[in-house]
Amino acid sequence: MANINKLFSLKIRTLILGHPLSSHNAEEAKVGVGGGVPVFGSDIISSEGYAPDEILYVLLLAGTLGYAYILKISLVIVLLVISIFLVYRKAIQKYPQGGGSYTIAKAYLGENFGLIAGASLTLDYILTVAVSVSSAVENLTGIIPWLAPTGHKVLADCLVIMFMAWINLRGLKESARLFSFPVYLYIATLALLIGTGLVEILVHGVTPTAVATGHIASSSVSGMTWFILARAFAGGTTALTGFEAVSNGVTAFKNPSQKRAIQTLLILGIIVSIGLIGLTYLAGAYHLVPAEGNTVLNQLGLIIFGKTIPYFVLMGTAAAILVIASSTPYAGLPILLSLMARDGYTPRYFKNLGDRLVYSVGIWTLFLVSSVLVIVFHGDTHTMLPLYAIGVFISFTLTGAGLAKHTWKERGPKWQSDFAIFSFGGIVSFFVLLVFVTTKFMQGAWIILIIMPLLVLMFRGVHYVYNIEIQNLEITLEAADDFHKHVQKINRRRSQIEISDYRNKIIVPVYDLNLIVLKALIYAYALTPQVTAVHIASDPNRTEKLIKHWAEQHMEIPLEIVESPYRATVHDLLNYIDKVEKNGNFDTITIAIPEYVPEKLWHNILHNQTGQLMKLMLLFRKSILVTSVPYHPIPKKSLLIDSKVNPKN
Structure with a gap:
């Protein structure tokens, strides 16, 4: 009877999570470049879709003059993308075990900065899950009215988060296989949108006043100011959230893991750069005005495609990729926590691989904490959004500063160019961070400034306890x-x-x-x-x-x-x-x-x-x-x- 019950429970477990994977098959469970793009890039790919809205919300405070600056701001953001790509490429080359900002900051700036980077990435990953899922469910309320009440929306958010946890518990290859089609379909449809829009403008020209939607809010601002430009630039850099995930998850790639990780990072950088420039150019050319429930992407889809199949595919995959974006933290955070566990800053069980060769404890932790966050904030995306990008720009800043300091000390061949690149990435990221903190402080950014020190103290507390235990248990x-x-x-x-x-x-x-x-x-x-x-x-x-x-x-x-x-x-x-x-x-x-x-x-x-x-x-x-x-x-x-x-x- 006991054997029958054991066999039955094994079959149920296999049905839910799949067959256990042997440690000898670890290489087979890893992903290549094709699988790495949807697994580690869904967050950044989804972010570029709403970055033009964030830029225009601020630029239009200066009236229609703002349209003249949107493409220029996008080009500066692309420069930052190039710099951050070069920063994280170096991070991947130097630290094939992963860890990204945490590893770099700890090695070159010291333990405290390493823990700050670890805390900022932890918060960013948790918020990414909560914000992405909440945003996706909010976009469905028009189609499914049942989701409109707060209680129903929170329940739907938690169920989606649970579904994403389940998929990732089945292994990286499983999630890559499931998410590849919608992610690549979205990329293809977005490329078709931008390409068709550019051709239309070149061939037929454009009449902005005929297609502009919404209205430009009245403002006391007279002309463009540096503060507006800075806020618009900071808003547009939300397109970079998720960029650090690849450097954290180098060990999840097939051998040669570093080469595949760098190739994945390069592809994501190209997709984000082209997508951002294309969308912002079209938005400026058509003088679009973003509005709640009518995003720039939606307006461009209606203008360029009309209510045809490509439009519905674009909007359907755009909604799907918001959900899939939460897969990036499920791939990145467990690896980060496992590295911190090896260093003694998080509980040791975070470094244990589960049945499917993923760090299952980290996945369960992310599911529980992000669900609690959704419940506490009632699934309100706008309440959580101000907290969203601060963590990632702290990690960008520390990575750039750490590598710049290391390059300055080592002064190897062609160190001047590396130092300039790393310094540029770190300084600009710090500038964006300051803008976010100052402009979003009263909207909730102050919470991050409280939670992060508490997380750092918690990491140090765990490390202290483990050190005492090691001393007490060491064989003399x-x-x-x-x-x-x-x-x-x-x-x-x-x-x-x-x-x-x-x-x-x-x-x-x-x-x-x-x-x-x-x-x-x-x-x-x-x-x-x-x-x-x-x-x-x-x-x-x-x-x-x-x-x-x-x-x-x-x-x-x-x-x-x-x-x-x-x-x-x-x-x-x-x-x-x-x-x-x-x-x-x-x-x-x-x-x-x-x-x-x-x-x-x-x-x-x-x-x-x-x-x-x-x-x-x-x-x-x-x-x-x-x-x-x-x-x-x-x-x-x-x-x-x-x-x-x-x-x-």
Whole structure:
């Protein structure tokens, strides 16, 4: 019956998430350039669609004079695109493990700036999901009136976010396969729109007054000012949100990963540059006025295509790509959190690969936090939008500044041109950031200025706790000598007894070799010499380090490595126990689980509670005994085992 239930649950899991992927197939689960564009570029591709609106909203404060500046501002934004492309190309070349702004800032500007970059990217990714999905659902309210009430809209937002999480839990290739068609169809239709519009203007000319829609708001502004130009430029740079995702996710590309990542970044830069220049030129030529519910893209579609099939394809794919844009954070944030986990700034379980070779804990976290954000802000895009671009421009600024500082210090061949490019990208990004903060401060940007320091403090707090734990658990010479003495003492006591006379077997699951494991091994060995330390090899690097450490410490107790190609730690341990039970001649089999007991209750959230899950799974095994060996942090100089403890046979 148990096997039937196990088989049924496995089939359900496979149906929902797909077949587990082996670690040996990691390369096959990665994406190429064709898949990288929709997975990592959907956010930036969708952003260029509403960038002309953001520019015109500000420029038209100066009246019709604003139309003369829209193309010039777009060209300056394209210069920034080129600079940022060159910045992130260098980042990808220097750091193939990914991390982008976080890695660069931490390496060249110091730990604090690295954490600021990590916090800004984390916020940006979360807001991207919330804003993209909310915007997409808002655009559907005219077609589906049921979505109009706030409660219905929030529910629809959360369901879409859940759907995107589910798709990404199935793996990068799965999401690339699903999203490629609508993304490439949108790009093709947008190219057709721009091409047809340019041909129409060249052949037939244009009469702006005949096609202008809406009205230009009256303003006390007399003529164009530098402040209006700065605000318009900052608004247009929303077309760059998502550009950093490729540098964060280099490891998600097939080999050669760096080359494919740079090619993907170049393609995205070309798409954004051509699309932005084309749309802003057409918007200026036709003197369009953006309005809520009637975007520049919609107006151009009606003017150039009319209500024909290409128009409906354009608007349909534009709505779809807003939803798909939330896939970029699902690809980027889990990788960023995994890198920060390896450095000890986020909980360690963020670096664990799930069944489908994606960082599933990061995906679940993004789903939960973005859903909460949508609920708190009632799914109102305009409330969340002021917070949207600040994070990404903090990361742009820190990346440019970090690489500029590194280039200045190294001064290698042709360093002057690199320094100029990196400095330009960092300075302009900082300028845009200042404009955003000053103009959007009262609209909600102040929230970012509060949340970001709190995130940085949280990262530092996690790092501090882990450092204390490492110091407390590190095996000292005294602890190692004490362990070996206890083993020798027990061996002398048992010298007249055959090992086959011991009918009780103890298995000690180990992840690393530390004081927790030493205490559990001494406890087990004091009861029986039939002790085996078992390591489930879900991470090859961790396994290699453990084997090396085990040999260096001359451990008398054997270590057995159990391969775990699908990273199912508990499942593989249970299978190992089944084999021991079937093949061994033991009266009892005991699983002695080493457990760390943190000093403070909240520290438990920094640990994945695998031991608790093991105990739960073994609870229903009648022939298996389970015991916990708790380890409470002690001063480093204290003895591992109290001298008063006298283990008996």
